[in-house]
Amino acid sequence: MTGTATAGTPVNPAPLLEVLGLRKTFPGVVALDAVDFDLKPGEIHALLGANGAGKSTLIKIVAGFYRADAGDIRIAGEAVDLRDTQMARDRGIGVIYQDFALVPHLSVAENLFLGREWVTRLGFVDWRRTRAEARELLDCVGIEIDGGARVASLSMGQRQLVEIAKALGINAKVLILDEPTASLSRGEAERLFALIRRLAQSGVGIVYVSHRIEEIAPLVNRVTILCDGRSVGTFPVAALDRRKVVALITGQERGATETAGRARCPPGTPVLELDRLGRDREFDDVSLTLHRGEILVLTGLVGAGRTELLETLFGARTPHRGEIRIAGRPVSLASPRDAIRMGIALIPEDRRGQGLAMLMPVAANITLASLARFVRCFFLNLRREVQHAQRMIAELAIKTPSPFQSAGLLSGGNQQKLVLAKWLSTSARIFLLDEPTQGVDVGAKEEIYRLIRDIAAAGNAVLAVSSDLEEVIEIGDRILAMHRGRIVGEFAGARPEPSRIVDAITHGNAA
Amino acid sequence: MTSGTFDKPGSVLPRHWVLHRIEPAIFGPSVALIAMALIFSIASPYFLTRTNITNVLVQSAPLLILAAGQTFALLMGGLDLSQGSIVSLVSVVTAGVLMKHGIVLGGLAGFAAGFGVALVNGLLIGRARIQPFIVTLGTLYMAAGLAMVYSGGSSIFGLPKPDVDYFFWFGGGFIGPVPVPVLIALVLIVSTYVVLTRTPFGRHVYAVGGSESVAMMSGIEVGRVKIAIYLVSGGSAALAGFLMSGRVISGQPLLGAGDILLQSIGAVIIGGTSVFGGEGGVLRTVLGVLVIAFMVNGLNLLAIDTFSQQVIVGAIIILSVWVNSLRRHRA
Numbered sequence: 001m002t003g004t005a006t007a008g009t010p011v012n013p014a015p016l017l018e019v020l021g022l023r024k025t026f027p028g029v030v031a032l033d034a035v036d037f038d039l040k041p042g043e044i045h046a047l048l049g050a051n052g053a054g055k056s057t058l059i060k061i062v063a064g065f066y067r068a069d070a071g072d073i074r075i076a077g078e079a080v081d082l083r084d085t086q087m088a089r090d091r092g093i094g095v096i097y098q099d100f101a102l103v104p105h106l107s108v109a110e111n112l113f114l115g116r117e118w119v120t121r122l123g124f125v126d127w128r129r130t131r132a133e134a135r136e137l138l139d140c141v142g143i144e145i146d147g148g149a150r151v152a153s154l155s156m157g158q159r160q161l162v163e164i165a166k167a168l169g170i171n172a173k174v175l176i177l178d179e180p181t182a183s184l185s186r187g188e189a190e191r192l193f194a195l196i197r198r199l200a201q202s203g204v205g206i207v208y209v210s211h212r213i214e215e216i217a218p219l220v221n222r223v224t225i226l227c228d229g230r231s232v233g234t235f236p237v238a239a240l241d242r243r244k245v246v247a248l249i250t251g252q253e254r255g256a257t258e259t260a261g262r263a264r265c266p267p268g269t270p271v272l273e274l275d276r277l278g279r280d281r282e283f284d285d286v287s288l289t290l291h292r293g294e295i296l297v298l299t300g301l302v303g304a305g306r307t308e309l310l311e312t313l314f315g316a317r318t319p320h321r322g323e324i325r326i327a328g329r330p331v332s333l334a335s336p337r338d339a340i341r342m343g344i345a346l347i348p349e350d351r352r353g354q355g356l357a358m359l360m361p362v363a364a365n366i367t368l369a370s371l372a373r374f375v376r377c378f379f380l381n382l383r384r385e386v387q388h389a390q391r392m393i394a395e396l397a398i399k400t401p402s403p404f405q406s407a408g409l410l411s412g413g414n415q416q417k418l419v420l421a422k423w424l425s426t427s428a429r430i431f432l433l434d435e436p437t438q439g440v441d442v443g444a445k446e447e448i449y450r451l452i453r454d455i456a457a458a459g460n461a462v463l464a465v466s467s468d469l470e471e472v473i474e475i476g477d478r479i480l481a482m483h484r485g486r487i488v489g490e491f492a493g494a495r496p497e498p499s500r501i502v503d504a505i506t507h508g509n510a511a
Numbered sequence: 512m513t514s515g516t517f518d519k520p521g522s523v524l525p526r527h528w529v530l531h532r533i534e535p536a537i538f539g540p541s542v543a544l545i546a547m548a549l550i551f552s553i554a555s556p557y558f559l560t561r562t563n564i565t566n567v568l569v570q571s572a573p574l575l576i577l578a579a580g581q582t583f584a585l586l587m588g589g590l591d592l593s594q595g596s597i598v599s600l601v602s603v604v605t606a607g608v609l610m611k612h613g614i615v616l617g618g619l620a621g622f623a624a625g626f627g628v629a630l631v632n633g634l635l636i637g638r639a640r641i642q643p644f645i646v647t648l649g650t651l652y653m654a655a656g657l658a659m660v661y662s663g664g665s666s667i668f669g670l671p672k673p674d675v676d677y678f679f680w681f682g683g684g685f686i687g688p689v690p691v692p693v694l695i696a697l698v699l700i701v702s703t704y705v706v707l708t709r710t711p712f713g714r715h716v717y718a719v720g721g722s723e724s725v726a727m728m729s730g731i732e733v734g735r736v737k738i739a740i741y742l743v744s745g746g747s748a749a750l751a752g753f754l755m756s757g758r759v760i761s762g763q764p765l766l767g768a769g770d771i772l773l774q775s776i777g778a779v780i781i782g783g784t785s786v787f788g789g790e791g792g793v794l795r796t797v798l799g800v801l802v803i804a805f806m807v808n809g810l811n812l813l814a815i816d817t818f819s820q821q822v823i824v825g826a827i828i829i830l831s832v833w834v835n836s837l838r839r840h841r842a
Contacts, residue, residue, distance in 0.1 A: 316728065340730040354728045357721035359789040368718060369729040371711045379709045422729075 014077050016041050016205040017062065017093070017174050022071035024057055026411060031057040031441060035071070035231045037224055039174060039205040044196060046216045046237070047209045049226035050249055050470045055209050058226070059176050062207075063095040064088035075174075094167025095176040102151045102159060102166075109134035109147035112166050137165040141195055156303075157188025164195065175199065176207040181215060182302050182467075186506070193219055213245045214502055225249060246498065249470065268292030270328070271461045272313070272430050277322035282308040283485035286322070290430070295452060295462040299472045300482030300505045306465040307349060309482075310432045313463075314346040315339035326430070340369060342430075345423035347416075349434040349465075355419045358408030362400050363389035365407045365418055370425040392421040396451065413444020420451055431455055433464040437471060449475055469498050483508035539834045540781055540798040543827070544805065551809035558812055565690065569683070571804035572692035573598075573751040575797065577775040578782075579696075579703045580747025582796045583740045585779050586707075587720045588788025589636065589643030591741065593628055594748040594775055596654035598767025601625045601752030603658050605678075606667040606762025614674040621756075622749050628654045629745020633738035640734075643741075651772075658764045667762030675760050682757025692754045699747065703793045716740060720788030770821070777824065778803050781831045802827065 015038040024032040032054045039045050049055045060066045062073065064082035073080055075091050082088045088095075102111045112134050118126040134147035143161045151159060160180060167175055177196075181189040196219065200206055210216055216223065216237070223240060225232040225248045232248045270289045278284035283305030290296050298306050311317045313324065315333035323330050326342050333339045336346070348354035356365050366389045367374060374385045389403045396417045400410055407418055416436065423431065436452060437445045452475055456462045466472050472479055479491040481504035489504040551558040577594050584591040604624040609617025628650055635646040670678065684691040707713035715736045718726040727733050748767075755766055782799030784791025803824060810820045 314728070335730075335732075336728050337730040337732060346728065348728060353722065354724050357718050357725050357789065359721045360717060364714065364717070368714070368725075368731075371714060375711055379705075380711060380714070382709065 015039055015074070016076060017207075018072075018074040018077075019058070019062065020072045020074070022058065022061060022073075023069045024061060024066060025069055026441060030229050032061075032068075032229045035226070035229075037231065037234070039207060041173075041203045041205055042200050043222065044200050044206045044208055044220040046220040046223045047207055047226065048213065048216070048223055048245065048249060050468065053226040053249070054229040055226055056178065057229075059095060059178060059207065059209060062088065062093060062174075062176065064093075089170050092171055092173035093176070094170060094172030094174065096160070096163045096167060096178065096180065098179050098182055102162060104152035105150065107148050107150055108138070108145060108154070108162055111151055111162065112137055112147075112169055114166075116170075133169075137169050138162075140168055141165045142191070155188070157184045157192070160184065160188070160192060161195070164199075168199075172204065174205045174207065176209065178209045180208070181210075189215070213242050213249075214499070214506075217242075242499065246470075268294070268459070271326065272463070273325040273328075274313075275323040275325065277309070277312070277319050277324065279308060279312060279317060279320050282317075283312075283482075284321070285486055288480060288487065290461045290463050292461055293456055293459055295456045295464060295475055295477045297472045297476030297479050298463065298465045298482055298487075299467060299469070299479060299501060300465075302467060304482040304505065305485035306482055307434055310346060310348075310434050310463070310465055313339070313432055314344055316346075340426060340428070343428050344430045344432065345369075345426060345428035346432045347419050347423060347434065347436060349438055351412075351415055351419060351439070356407045356415055356422075359406055361404045362393070362398070362407055362410070362418060363403035366392050366403075366421045366425055369422055370427075373425070388425065392425065396421050396424075397447065411441055411444070412439040413441045413448065416440050416448055417444065417451070420448070420455075424455070429460050431460055431462045433462060435466055435468075436464055437466075437468070469501065472501065473498065481505045539831055540783065540795070540802050543802050543831075544798065547802070547805055547809060551805070551812065555809070555812040558809060563808070563812075567804050567808045568693045569690045570808075571800055572690070572696040573755045574771065574774055574778060574804065575696040575800050576699055576747050576751040576754070577771065578778040578796045578800050579699055579793050580744035581775045581779050582703070582782075582784055582791065582793045583707075583716060584643065584744045585776070585784050585786060586716050586788055586791055587643075587737065587740050588723075589737075589740070590647065590776060590786075591632065591643070591744040591748075592647035592772065593632060593650040593654055594744065594751075595767035595769075595772030596651045596658065597625045597628050597745055597748035598752035598755060598771065599658040599764055600628065600654045600661070601749045602756040602766040603662040603667060603762040603764050605753055605756055606670060607661060609670055609674055609678065610667065614677045617674070617678075618753060621753055622746075624657075625749025625752060626742065626746055629742045629749070630738075632745055633741035636741060637734040637737035655768065662762060662764040664764060666764070670760060678757045679760050680757070682754045682759070692758070695750070695754065699750070700793060700797055703743070707793055712736070712739060717789055720790075722789070774803055774824075777828045780828055783831065783835050785835075786832070799831075 017039040019035065019037040022032055022035040035054070035058060037058065047055050047058065057066065061068050062082070064085040064087050067083070073082060075093070080091060103114065106114070109130050113130055118129040118133065120126045131147050138145065138147060141161045141164050143158060143165070145154065145158060151162065154162065164175070180192060184192065196206055196208070208216060208220055220237050222234055223237055223245070224234040225245070227249060268291050270291050272290040274286055274288050277286045286309060288296070298309070300306050308317060312319050313333070315335045315338045318334070324333065325331065331342055333342065339346070352358060357368065363386055367385050371380065374381050374388070386403055392398070393400060393403060398410070398417045398421065399414050407415060410418065433452065437448055440448060452462060452464065464475065473496060477492070479496055479501060480487050481489040481491070481501055483505055486508070488508045491501060548559070557563055581591055581594060601621040601624055605617045605621030608620040632646055632650055635641050636643050680691060681695070682692055686694060707716065715726065715731050718729065718731055719733055719736050723733055726736070752767060756762060778799035779791070779796050780786060780799065781802050782791070782795030782797070784795055806824065806827065807820055810823065
């Protein structure tokens, strides 16, 4: 059926993929509401939105990972009910996620045909055919690596191309790329763009998910913008300029309150000073001063050394050069335990791996880093512990049916609040936050910003790392741009110009 | 999940801390235990008599002690394969030293040997960071070998009086109507339970088992926690070895070489403690021990041979893990 095209766009060709009135809720939050989206053959269609705007939810529904609560999905004009990811794959939908779905210890060729291996008549893997087909796919994406190379030995950019080759191997007609340049160098990104254009010319429809306005303009045909789970509209790329996109992404109303409600307090006394801190191959020559009551945001691309820097300040890595001073005195932090004793808290990016014991109850997670407070002659005072947990749950408005619920069952936003509660229970005065709203749902994001401001307003110092430009501008009193392990610019003042920050973090140009 | 479902402040008593850990995983083993009691008591009039139950409890006291310690290792996401060999080593060292120097030094020497192996386990796992499976597989061989070397491969009989009577009292004596080893096992169960639920160390065991890196990033000294865990599991093996030797009033270099190690791990698993760590507890283990002990006893009463019993116990281990994994998937 070709009659389903929306008004205002040409009637033909028929959309490869069409989504109508999509709605998806998670406990306590509407992730998507009444979202329409369509993709034509040969089109590169950008899906823009801030973190938590619903981009990931939308692509996960199209990928068959989640099921929508309401709405239709049509592939080549035919209504489909995608019950699992295999069904989506069979219908030619290939998704390349940020964290690649490749097995690092297997070879490139093995990865390309994982789950659909070529076999000989005797049931053994047909290596000759596997190698030949792998070569063909790798040639398609223009990558010179050998099919026998182990994935672990590839760069991030090469892995991305292997992922695309894998998607082409299943004859993907729709290719969805989630933040594809997040971990790529500039050269790798350029090659990726060239490949995307070539694939589009051959008739593949491409959904390009991003929150970077700059990189999509020369690449895409149309742009759909999501804001807080709703579609703001679909526009030809020529009809947009950067200012308009920023306004649409953030939602104009929010933009207004944001500048009004932003009270920049004068910085207090310095609490944390770094003097030419460095670690081989990670970051170098990092000097900064963090003041009481201040929110300092460190921004940069993935791989710029930001997480490594925070982990060094938390004692999980040891610096090779330079000095860390707390309240004016040089300190050496050999372990997170040392850092905690010095009043430092790290709210990590990897909640599952470093932030929360998912099997343990909410209450036990809240007190995990401050258990000593609840000990009376060798034993834990469980009543006081639970009372404390209940107080934190109420104060931070953590949505949980009880303090004894396993932490793993909470939503992303509530898990993040739980991590904050855990560190607010300690005597920490310096809060290190790594991507504080990563994986956090739409509703909870604003709450977390408010909590971060409260933490700073209470006289603590906050050093946050974020790659979400809107977030950086929203919460930062001062902004430091990091590029390849070095600080390349500082931005302060009422409303820093986003394009200058982007320039600094992508090219390392000093402001 | 709205704010309406919040627990009212003050309505929550610390008792809940207990409940969340023993519910609902204890459902499986409890049902198994009750079903067994029903079937065996119908099949054999002797099963539910006081003599039989006392016998089973006395026989299962060492297993209770071993499994209580093993629970710590599994909660951490590891396991302790050296427990059986520690039993053998403690047995011959205690008896050997007792022969010349009396019960006090004999007991001290035995426990020193057991804790020595436990400390080696702990240091290799907690400091050198080698996997528990590898380390305790190695010390399983080493401690078993040391027991044979020390005893020359033969049992140590003919212990002197009156020390031998004290020795027997620990393994087979009574205080009033209560068998001493059962009393010791009970005290150990209660104290390990209190340690796991009411002390920072207990909480750290769960945290390390749940996620080592989360524990580390929360300021917990993971290495030390692991050392302590293997001291607990090895120490409990030493205690079990001491009691078992007392019961047979001799040093036996093969005392722990039978299936007691496998029963110890099996009991923890049947109880419902997760082999991946972070989930479980010592009360579950008690249920697991009772399931194994009464199953073996009931099958004995029905004159079913040992080898068929092994088939059944093995099947129960797999079944209990299967039931637990189904429950977890549904949650």
